[in-house]
């Protein structure tokens with residue numbers, strides 16, 4: 001079959017992200033012997049022009065769309081990407097008679113709503129490797145597409161989303177049809193997965209829904225092999241480990257880091273880390289393996305809020321993890337998620353003074369928590385009347401503690417303006433699109449929060465007009 005895969009993601013903040021999910025889909029389709037092309041819209045200036053030439057000239061039998069992001073998750077400057085997706089679907093229909101299938105994390109978070117809203121034929125929920133193969137086999141044999149785990153047909157929308165088909169062993173993505181170098185050129189990093197799944201159950205989080213709650217690890221040898229290909233064939237010298245949690249299970253991470261250091265891989269990297277599973281041996285091994293910065297998904301510095309959010313660690317764990325990073329000399333950032341259920345002025349103040357004590361390289365503050373279907377936060381939001389039974393969660397809706405309301409925005413602005421190390425994307429404190437684009441022009445790789453200490457003072461909309 002002739003299959004065209006399209007990555008619709010055009011977001012370039014915080015930097016352009018290589019469509020890894022689509023590369024996994026390309027890999028299994030290629031192995032099965034299909035003719036493949038990929039259209040990556042990330043750097044595209046004229047979508048219609050690109051689509052008309054690629055789609056009408058090549059005449060694919062099937063078009064697969066990858067929808068990574070629904071929105072930018074940023075309150076109050078929330079931005080939905082769905083009109084861009086609609087535009088691509090309309091153009092597919094205009095220039096081709098091919099059937100359309102859509103998948104990706106963004107799609108998987110609101111599949112039935114999206115199939116109702118977009119004119120596509122099929123949707124794949126969750127990991128796409130097995131479902132796409134089964135779907136393509138059905139289409140080739142012209143047999144009805146029914147009962148395939150993870151696949152839904154638009155003409156026969158189910159009441160409930162069918163069970164997801166998780167791959168037993170994670171393979172290798174096929175990157176050759178994509179312009180890897182362009183991502184690096186624009187300040188991005190390579191990306192690689194060492195495992196799938198998260199066994200924890202933080203009340204707002206979609207990661208266990210997307211990747212499952214049992215962890216499936218890749219053999220360190222496979223990861224090393226992929227890193228070598230990234231470096232030698234694609235010139236990638238900086239990667240982001242896209243795992244939900246890099247350091248869980250701890251021994252898998254430790255083994256990988258030792259292996260990377262022994263093999264002299266020579267790639268720098270960053271990852272999400274859970275402060276609960278950090279010790280000196282692991283952080284030292286991470287540093288030796290090339291880790292340049294750690295992103296802790298800390299959420300709060302209030303013991304009560306950590307409990308309410310369902311976090312698996314304590315404030316003592318956060319202090320210890322920060323102390324170890326400082327001692328070993330790895331830059332680290334704490335990500336805060338403020339305004340969740342139970343948040344009030346007291347818990348906010350606790351968090352701010354706790355962060356002051358930890359002295360991280362940076363504190364990234366997100367205000368309000370995006371509500372997703374299937375999470376505990378959805379239930380809380382329904383019971384508190386923050387959303388109703390008909391609220392369409394394919395669009396961004398945020399939980400903000402009724403004890404604070406939008407007053408939280410002035411509290412956060414004031415605290416952040418008093419602290420040089422706080423970055424608040426939603427309020428553009430110590431960050432702006434212009435600033436990011438400006439810095440990326442110097443081809444600086446790695447997380448930009450590492451540079452925050454170089455700023456002279458804290459301000460709103462740095463490097464922007466009027467900022």
Ligand code: B12
Nearest residue numbers: 011021064066069070071072103104105124127128191242
């Ligand atoms: C790592 C990560 C990041 C890193 C990326 C680093 C890097 N260099 O890659 C960073 C921190 C930079 C980041 C940034 C953002 N992220 Co992010 N990120 C993730 C995370 C944890 C993993 C993504 C990943 O690579 N997965 C591995 C790949 C292999 O999986 P996959 O893409 O899902 O692909 C599989 C399936 O979806 C499916 N599939 C994919 N495409 C297709 C196509 C077809 C045709 C089919 C059939 C199937 C299919 O099959 C694939 C293989 O199994 C996810 C959460 C998660 N656990 O998924 C969030 C996530 C993707 N991010 C999200 C968002 C919103 C963002 C930001 C907009 C946030 C922000 N304001 O900064 C930005 C956008 C960046 C950009 N330019 O696009 C959301 C998207 C959903 C939403 N609410 O819109 C997610 C789902 C998190 C969440 N809240 O639930 N992110």
Ligand code: SF4
Nearest residue numbers: 198200202205207244
């Ligand atoms: S926030 Fe982190 S630890 Fe909690 S469920 Fe999500 S991925 Fe797992």
